[in-house]
Amino acid sequence: MNDQETLVSLMFSAGRLIRDTLKTCKYRDPFTYIQLETLRFIESHDRPTMKNIAAHLCIKPSSATAVTETMVHTGILKRLTDSHDRRIVKISLTPKGKKLLMQFETHTYRALGKIFKKLSDSDTRAMIVGLEKIVKN
Numbered sequence: 001m002n003d004q005e006t007l008v009s010l011m012f013s014a015g016r017l018i019r020d021t022l023k024t025c026k027y028r029d030p031f032t033y034i035q036l037e038t039l040r041f042i043e044s045h046d047r048p049t050m051k052n053i054a055a056h057l058c059i060k061p062s063s064a065t066a067v068t069e070t071m072v073h074t075g076i077l078k079r080l081t082d083s084h085d086r087r088i089v090k091i092s093l094t095p096k097g098k099k100l101l102m103q104f105e106t107h108t109y110r111a112l113g114k115i116f117k118k119l120s121d122s123d124t125r126a127m128i129v130g131l132e133k134i135v136k137n
Contacts, residue, residue, distance in 0.1 A: 017115060025111045030100060038067055039076070039093065039101050047080060047090040076100060 001009070031039065034057065041056045042048060048056075054064035068091055071077040076097035082088035093101065116124065 018112065021111050021115055022108065025107055031104065034067055035071060036104070038064075039071075039097065042077065042091055042093055043098070043101060047092045050089055050091065053091065071097070 037057065038053060041053060045052065050061045050064050050068070053068065054061040057064060057067070059067075068077055072079055072091075075094055077091050078094050080090040080092060082090060119127065
């Protein structure tokens with residue numbers, strides 16, 4: 001197996017380990033993966049539009065609307081209409097949404113800490129640098 005094949009195999013194995021670890025947590029996350037990524041994006045961007053969310057998720061705006069719709073109805077997200085153009089819809093986290101996201105992240109980081117504590121600080125930093133290079137193209 002060459003280095004690239006080994007890397008791909010290890011990434012799948014690491015993903016499986018992370019999923020299995022999260023499944024064993026007492027905390028059950030209330031979000032799908034796409035909902036979670038949507039919440040994280042909204043949290044890190046000040047009231048993004050549906051178009052921004054769709055671009056981040058690499059989906060159509062109508063699909064982004066479908067992803068957010070359930071979370072709007074459950075009070076996790078709220079829609080904001082642009083004061084200058086009513087066709088522009090912005091999305092923000094509600095206090096309930098912020099609380100749920102924080103709870104999820106707290107439990108997730110605690111569970112994943114058991115996996116990542118096997119890495120030294122320099123291993124962790126090297127992994128971050130490598131993954132950032134991959135993600136940022």
